Amino acid sequence: MTHQETRLDHVVLWVSDPVAAAHFYEKAVGLEPVRLADFSAGEAPFPSVRVNRETILDLMPRSKANRMSMLPGAAESSGHPVNHVCLSLTAAAFDTLLDRLREQSVPVSDVSHDSFGARGPAKRSFYFRDPDGNVFEARHYD
Template identity: 45%
Template sequence: MDVRLDHLVCWVSDQLDSLHFYEQVIGLPGVRAEAFREGKAAFPSVRVSAETILDLMAYDASMGVDEGTGVKGSAGHPINHFCLAVGKEDFDELQVRLKRHGVEITGSGVNSFGAQGIAPETMFFPDPDGNVLEVRYYE
């Protein structure tokens, strides 16, 4: 079976703030960002890779977050974190951008196991809604 991750949905309180964070701080290109800003798309996304995006969905408990999935009690549950793998140069540049934007690196690690083997360095930090990101690089 050939399986790829298509998308993740992140619940966010302010879609424009989150879009800015993922575009300007993390450096991911927006998908349907202008259409969202113009009111022509319900939510923006950011591209992680050619095959994977993050959807930035507004969390509103009054709207019934289960409606989209049809599975009662399942939508909106938090995850521990998600991880993005980048090159070493991008990893170093991201650390500078995080500091410039006042985003605290809340954790780090060395020789951490992941999908591509052992990563020499890894760092953790929250997005504006407290979703935890891990970013790492492989040699």
């Protein structure tokens, strides 16, 4: 298998309130909710938000951690074992996200330059947290 054949499908985030988390990602980050109505109606175990056509973030309720028998150690992982998730954007989308987060009064870090990532040094990057404390980095290379 080569790196061209491997893609990121989804990341599961532990959240205290999946509906509130979905609204945060929609309003502050600009990501489209997936299965939110189904979750609210009790027909899906969790909602998600779409990062791009191939990748979603699943918003898993922390309350399900003790019942996830298919995932060894799920209950112990419902803290924050992931350091951060990085979103790679175009320069225009980077500026739009930064403005949107500030409009929503979401604290953001200072913008840094030339931090290393999957495609080499990024022109600019910054960090922010979602309401559950999950940390995200946003960056652009172009």
